[in-house]
Amino acid sequence: xxxxxxxxxxxxxxxxxxxxxxxxxxxxxxxxxxxxxxxxxxxxxxxxxxxxxxxxxxxxxxxxxxxxxxxxxxxxxxxxxxxxxxxxxxxxxxxxxxxxxxxxxxxxxxxxxxxxxxxxxxxxxxxxxxxxxxxxxxxxxxxxxxxxxxxxxxxxxxxxxxxxxxxxxxxxxxxxxxxxxxxxxxxxxxxxxxxxxxxxxxxxxxxxxxxxxxxxxxxxxxxxxxxxxxxxxxxxxxxxxxxxxxxxxxxxxxxxxxxxxxxxxxxxxxxxxxxxxx
Amino acid sequence: xxxxxxxxxxxxxxxxxxxxxxxxxxxxxxxxxxxxxxxxxxxxxxxxxxxxxxxxxxxxxxxxxxxxxxxxxxxxxxxxxxxxxxxxxxxxxxxxxxxxxxxxxxxxxxxxxxxxxxxxxxxxxxxxxxxxxxxxxxxxxxxxxxxxxxxxxxxxxxxxxxxxxxxxxxxxxxxxxxxxxxxxxxxxxxxxxxxxxxxxxxxxxxxxxxxxxxxxxxxxxxxxxxxxxxxxxxxxxxxxxxxxxxxxxxxxxxxxxxxxxxxxxxxxxxxxxxxxxxxxxxxxxxxxxxxxxxxxxxxxxxxxxxxxxxxxxxxxxxxxx
Numbered sequence: 001x002x003x004x005x006x007x008x009x010x011x012x013x014x015x016x017x018x019x020x021x022x023x024x025x026x027x028x029x030x031x032x033x034x035x036x037x038x039x040x041x042x043x044x045x046x047x048x049x050x051x052x053x054x055x056x057x058x059x060x061x062x063x064x065x066x067x068x069x070x071x072x073x074x075x076x077x078x079x080x081x082x083x084x085x086x087x088x089x090x091x092x093x094x095x096x097x098x099x100x101x102x103x104x105x106x107x108x109x110x111x112x113x114x115x116x117x118x119x120x121x122x123x124x125x126x127x128x129x130x131x132x133x134x135x136x137x138x139x140x141x142x143x144x145x146x147x148x149x150x151x152x153x154x155x156x157x158x159x160x161x162x163x164x165x166x167x168x169x170x171x172x173x174x175x176x177x178x179x180x181x182x183x184x185x186x187x188x189x190x191x192x193x194x195x196x197x198x199x200x201x202x203x204x205x206x207x208x209x210x211x212x213x214x215x216x217x218x219x220x221x222x223x224x225x226x227x228x229x230x231x232x233x234x235x236x237x238x239x240x241x242x243x244x245x246x247x248x249x250x251x252x253x254x255x256x257x258x259x260x261x262x263x264x265x266x267x268x269x270x271x272x273x274x275x276x277x278x
Numbered sequence: 279x280x281x282x283x284x285x286x287x288x289x290x291x292x293x294x295x296x297x298x299x300x301x302x303x304x305x306x307x308x309x310x311x312x313x314x315x316x317x318x319x320x321x322x323x324x325x326x327x328x329x330x331x332x333x334x335x336x337x338x339x340x341x342x343x344x345x346x347x348x349x350x351x352x353x354x355x356x357x358x359x360x361x362x363x364x365x366x367x368x369x370x371x372x373x374x375x376x377x378x379x380x381x382x383x384x385x386x387x388x389x390x391x392x393x394x395x396x397x398x399x400x401x402x403x404x405x406x407x408x409x410x411x412x413x414x415x416x417x418x419x420x421x422x423x424x425x426x427x428x429x430x431x432x433x434x435x436x437x438x439x440x441x442x443x444x445x446x447x448x449x450x451x452x453x454x455x456x457x458x459x460x461x462x463x464x465x466x467x468x469x470x471x472x473x474x475x476x477x478x479x480x481x482x483x484x485x486x487x488x489x490x491x492x493x494x495x496x497x498x499x500x501x502x503x504x505x506x507x508x509x510x511x512x513x514x515x516x517x518x519x520x521x522x523x524x525x526x527x528x529x530x531x532x533x534x535x536x537x538x539x540x541x542x543x544x545x546x547x548x549x550x551x552x553x554x555x556x557x558x559x560x561x562x563x564x565x566x567x568x569x570x571x572x573x574x575x576x577x578x579x580x581x582x583x584x585x586x587x588x589x590x591x592x593x594x595x596x597x598x599x
Contacts, residue, residue, distance in 0.1 A: 005320035010563055047561060054353045056507045056537075056561045102563060232348045232355055233560035236317035239310075239333075239359045240348035244341075254341050254362055259317070275499065278341035 004259055005235055007037040008105055015097045016072050023154045024125050025091040027078045031103055035066040035074025039108035040133035041226055041263040044078070045234035047100035048086035059086040060234050062203065062226065062262070063104065065132035076103070079128035079157055105234050107263040109133050109201055109224055115141030116198035119191055120166075121184055121212060122148045123204020124155050129226065130203055131162030138165040145195060146170070149184025149208070153177035185211045192221050199224060202266070210271040223266030229257045244270040244278055252278060290577045291584035294328065294551050296529045297451025297476035299410040301328040301383055301552065304585055305542070305570040308533045308556030309334050309387035309413055309455070309479075310359065314373035319380060321563040327570060329383035331531075331554060332373065334415040336389050337398060339365035344499035349488040354507030354535070355557060356486050358500035361389055361418070366402050378408040385453065387413040388442075391421040393434070397441035404446045411451040413531075414442055414475070417482040429457035429482070432466050436473040443474030453531060455479035458510075458517050464524045477529040479554070480517045484510050507557040511535030515548045522549020522590050537565065539572020546573075546585065547592040 017028035031038075045058035065077045082091040093099070112118070118137055120130045127148045134144045144165060149172040150156045156171055156178055163169055171179025172186065185208065191197060192215070202212050203226040216223040232238035235258065242254035243261070246268045255261070294304040307318070309331045315324050324330055342362025349356045363369070366388075377384045386409050388399040396414060403409060416428040416438050428434045439454055446452070454475035460466055467478055483504025490497035514534025522530060532550025536542050537558040545553045553573075558565035582588045 003320070004316045008320050010321060055350065056353060056557060057350050057355060058561055100562075229345060230348055232350075232357070232557075233563075235321075235563055237311060237313050238348065238357065238560050239313070239342065239362050240345075240357060242342070242345060242347070242362070275344050275346075277344045277499075 005105065008102055008235065009034060010100070010102045013099050013101045015093050015095055015099055016075060018091070018093060018095050021079070021159070022157070023081065024157055025080045025082060027080060027090070028075050029078065029099060029101065030072045030075050031101065032074050034103055035068050035076060038063050038066045038076060038104040040129055040136055041106065041108040042104035043106045043234070043262060044076070044101055044103040045105060045231075046090060048089045055086050055089075057232050058102065058234055059090065060105075060231050060258070062129040063132070064128035065135075079125050081125050102234060106258055107261055109226075109263050111136055111140055112142060112199060115143075117195050118142050118144055118199045118201060119188070119195070119197045120144060120146040121188065121200060121202040121204070121208070122146070122157075123184060123208040124150045125157045126204030126226070127157045130201065131159065131165070133201060134162070134165035143167050145191070147172065147184045147187065149173065149204075151175065183211075184208065185215065188212060188215050192216075192219055197221055202226070206274065209266065210274075213266040213269070213271055216266060224263055225266045225269070226262040227257045227264055227269065228262065231258050234258050244273040244276070246270060254278065290574055290582060291586070292574055292577075294585055296411055296453065296531060296551055299383075299451050301410070303328040303570055304546065304552040305566055305573065306331050306385065306531065306552055306554045307559065307566065308554035309415060311556035311559055314369070315377050315380065315382065318559065318563060318566075322567045324377070324380040324382035327382070327566045328552060329385050329410060330377060331385040331413055332369070332377075332387055333363060334361055334387040334389035334413075335363050335366050335369045335399070336361055336391070337366055337395050339363065339368065346497060346499055349497050349503065351486070351488065351505065351507075352509060354505055354509030355560075356488055356498060356503030356505055357483070358498040358503035360500060366399055370402065370406055374406055374408060383410045384408060385411045385413050387415050387455070389415040389418045390438070391418060393422070393437045393441050396438045397445050400442045400445040404449065409450060411453055411477075412442070412446065413453045413455050413479055414439060415455045415482070417455065417457045427457060429455075429466065430460050432469045435466055436469045439470045439473040439475050447474050451476040453477040453479050455482055457482045458513055459485050463517055464520055467521045467525060467528075471525060471528055477531060477551075478521060479531040479533065480521060481510070481514045481534045484513060506535065508535040508537055511541060511544075515544050518545055518550050519548040519592065523593060526590065526593070536569065537561075539569055539576050542569050542573045543576050543588065546588050547590070549590040549593065551589055
């Protein structure tokens, strides 16, 4: 049996930078040598609200990128949307604050052994971990094209420096306020054919992941998606973040998105059964 | 008593017994909050705590309830898992050997939909070596009686425990886990003890609900869920106190919102011989270790030479220190 939570550690970590980026916050957290163990797709679970907080559960965030040799030692970057009480507390923390962090957690995106053509698809701030992934794929010699989508321009996360590892970047907004008006899924079918895409990597809302899977099923393309389900623990003990996933034999069971995910093979996720009783 | 700081960090006898089972410390996982131990083993050696109480297992593999299964609430959370699990055969084949290898004491928690299912589970566990005690989780719907939860029905509670006792009574301590959602907890406790329970686990989660204001419907897939966390701690302390007062000789595994050493000591002073940690582990994977350390220090600071001296202390007539 695979060791669960291998590499994960609970640490006190210093917030070394906290900057507002459009509607999101970019947090840089010093995690020392653990940065070497973090892979694109992994996530962290952070305590929020301080001592004796009424918020008893950690909040999970995708690691968008790590740097192993900064002036602070190893750091990780998180892109956080201040939507709920917990994430608002985190975004309000001053530089120098100490955070209680469990890192790294979850599965990572698989990197092809051959330099194949790949397409990265991000929805909202789900794009954040895709830029770190793009760098890894680029280093492997893959040609990386990227599609980002959101309801409106303010919700697109696309840092300048992140674009370096990307061959092309197209942006879609539902209101047309940035890039093309439409959905990020609109061009995928033709891109798969035109660019001979071997792998699609996706991160964003479940509806987007499901729509991408509807396109990839029946086509000769692998779909690696980072799923999201609300989690209480992030380490596999609460059983709340489950998704219906089939195995090789077709048998469907409820897998934990914290341990068997967040990165899953989209072809095995039973998208039509999410939120249903098995 | 009254040694103050001079007694600090001197060795407190931290061991406890539940029925005829001995445990090196009084801190346990709570069933359903540690799966079968593997997940927490990355954060601390499992044998450093009193024991692992495994997630309640049923006869057959079970998928559990649809999502959403969780809602955070002030100082707590609701869960609606529906006893997802591998079933007893897979559990015995893979989880028990793993835990034995970790050299941790094991309390197996069982759950059933019929009186017969509980007996069948007990029978399968009877021949398994390496188990310290059996927790009988009777907070499950009884399919033979309109889905009424066993633990809310004094007669059904008794019949479940009686069936388990006939199967393994005298071989393994039987711990009946009770629900606080009853009118008269003491009478239910007395009933299961009369039927053969050697100890009691108090309390299971408290039934609750959250309405999602976006959908204007119950938020959880299972509609209702079990409330846990610090929000229910006073309910748990009250339950332990009342039951210990009525049945002072029956060991109690106390649980419900314990998240630090002070909470654990409250539970022990109310009458618990051991304390299980549940939701606190979700927020802090090292919770068992820190609570255990804090409790030991607190006992020492308060001048207790042993844990057993502190059990039920709140009931004593002599003047508190």
